[in-house]
Amino acid sequence: KAGVTQTPRYLIKTRGQQVTLSCSPISGHRSVSWYQQTPGQGLQFLFEYFSETQRNKGNFPGRFSGRQFSNSRSEMNVSTLELGDSALYLCASSLEHNTEAFFGQGTRLTVV
Amino acid sequence: QKEVEQNSGPLSVPEGAIASLNCTYSDRGSQSFFWYRQYSGKSPELIMFIYSNGDKEDGRFTAQLNKASQYVSLLIRDSQPSDSATYLCAAGANNLFFGTGTRLTVIP
Numbered sequence: 001k002a003g004v005t006q007t008p009r010y011l012i013k014t015r016g017q018q019v020t021l022s023c024s025p026i027s028g029h030r031s032v033s034w035y036q037q038t039p040g041q042g043l044q045f046l047f048e049y050f051s052e053t054q055r056n057k058g059n060f061p062g063r064f065s066g067r068q069f070s071n072s073r074s075e076m077n078v079s080t081l082e083l084g085d086s087a088l089y090l091c092a093s094s095l096e097h098n099t100e101a102f103f104g105q106g107t108r109l110t111v112v
Numbered sequence: 113q114k115e116v117e118q119n120s121g122p123l124s125v126p127e128g129a130i131a132s133l134n135c136t137y138s139d140r141g142s143q144s145f146f147w148y149r150q151y152s153g154k155s156p157e158l159i160m161f162i163y164s165n166g167d168k169e170d171g172r173f174t175a176q177l178n179k180a181s182q183y184v185s186l187l188i189r190d191s192q193p194s195d196s197a198t199y200l201c202a203a204g205a206n207n208l209f210f211g212t213g214t215r216l217t218v219i220p
Contacts, residue, residue: 033207033208035210041212042200042210042211042212042213043156043200043202043210044210045207045208045209045210048207055206056206056207058207088155090155090156098143098144098204098205098206098208099144100146100158100161101146101158101208102158103148103155103156103157103158104155105154105155106155
């Protein structure tokens with residue numbers, strides 16, 4: 001059974017640009033959550049999608065957005081990138097809301 | 113106050129010993145509790161989950177939950193050098209909050 005797939009694995013962007021990250025959850029999983037991980041702040045919750053609807057949102061500015069498609073694949077977008085957005089972005093999929101979540105390998109974003 | 117707090121570590125134990133990792137959470141409405149292991153440069157890997165008060169054992173791992181004290185712990189018996197990693201505690205209801213992790217080193 002394939003795990004959670006995130007693409008791309010690495011990205012380098014310039015301040016002010018925007019970026020889109022993709023996450024394909026485990027087959028059959030309907031919930032996809034996104035997290036930002038930085039050395040100083042640890043894992044911070046961005047948002048959760050379930051059956052194409054945003055279910056919860058963390059405390060991040062509106063520059064961070066996401067969506068989920070009918071096949072449960074999810075994308076997150078960050079607009080007007082700032083240096084502080086440099087982080088590892090992790091996607092986790094679970095069968096249902098608030099059940100065991102499995103992480104993808106992450107996308108390492110560097111903003112220069 | 114952070115939603116989930118873990119003993120900051122780092123924690124070092126000799127091979128074969130029991131490693132004890134602790135976590136407290138602030139949201140009394142939390143219903144789901146997880147322990148993840150994260151090796152350096154890798155993504156978190158789920159190792160235990162617990163939803164009810166009491167103990168849950170899986171191989172060398174035991175998770176303990178005490179909702180009255182808002183406390184979760186993870187015991188690793190017969191610790192191995194391969195257990196050396198950062199352990200993340202997560203708790204939540206509507207969404208998961210993660211602690212900042214405890215770095216464990218098992219000394220051969």
